[in-house]
Amino acid sequence: DQQVKQNSPSLSVQEGRISILNCDYTNSMFDYFLWYKKYPAEGPTFLISISSIKDKNEDGRFTVFLNKSAKHLSLHIVPSQPGDSAVYFCAASRQGGSEKLVFGKGTKLTVNP
Amino acid sequence: SQTIHQWPATLVQPVGSPLSLECTVEGTSNPNLYWYRQAAGRGLQLLFYSVGIGQISSEVPQNLSASRPQDRQFILSSKKLLLSDSGFYLCAWTFNTEAFFGQGTRLTVV
Numbered sequence: 001d002q003q004v005k006q007n008s009p010s011l012s013v014q015e016g017r018i019s020i021l022n023c024d025y026t027n028s029m030f031d032y033f034l035w036y037k038k039y040p041a042e043g044p045t046f047l048i049s050i051s052s053i054k055d056k057n058e059d060g061r062f063t064v065f066l067n068k069s070a071k072h073l074s075l076h077i078v079p080s081q082p083g084d085s086a087v088y089f090c091a092a093s094r095q096g097g098s099e100k101l102v103f104g105k106g107t108k109l110t111v112n113p
Numbered sequence: 114s115q116t117i118h119q120w121p122a123t124l125v126q127p128v129g130s131p132l133s134l135e136c137t138v139e140g141t142s143n144p145n146l147y148w149y150r151q152a153a154g155r156g157l158q159l160l161f162y163s164v165g166i167g168q169i170s171s172e173v174p175q176n177l178s179a180s181r182p183q184d185r186q187f188i189l190s191s192k193k194l195l196l197s198d199s200g201f202y203l204c205a206w207t208f209n210t211e212a213f214f215g216q217g218t219r220l221t222v223v
Contacts, residue, residue: 089156106156
């Protein structure tokens with residue numbers, strides 16, 4: 001049972017354009033959502049998070065949007081840079097992050113110069 | 114500051130051999146600890162998580178086991194490796210809303 005779904009395994013974007021990575025979840029008890037970025041042969045690094053009491057959180061070029069009624073969140077990267085090329089994982093948890101993280105399968109983003 | 118150490122970085126083991134991957138955490142106490150695996154072409158799969166010493170929850174039936182002998186030490190083991198155990202293994206810990214990952218171990222079972 002895939003509780004966190006990233007339906008696009010890959011995404012290719014031109015440098016300078018917007019990258020939009022999508023994530024859907026099925027468990028309505030999730031109240032904290034995170035995005036991680038992962039380069040090959042390295043551990044994921046935390047990118048940005050959002051609590052269910054918000055619908056938007058912004059940090060520099062990265063913005064996460066949460067639509068609770070649709071159980072959907074998205075990560076926007078504007079403008080995209082070649083160094084953003086990586087696999088992006090969406091993760092969710094209950095109780096403000098104190099419970100285990102459930103990850104999606106990831107989306108590989110390629111930003112072309 | 115909080116850090117997480119995971120070793121070794123790479124490992125090549127024959128089928129049927131034992132496995133021991135170790136993870137230690139610094140700069141925090143009583144963290145939630147996790148072992149994840151990323152198999153080739155697949156996402157991160159939670160294998161085990163622990164909320165305290167000696168407390169281990171297994172997420173999927175498998176050939177692996179985990180132990181937490183000390184508060185900040187988490188060990189992933191196997192008595193006999195299978196080819197399907199190959200993958201990239203990640204240790205992680207969470208505290209409140211933060212989650213931190215080790216650098217991972219690339220395990221190749223031959």
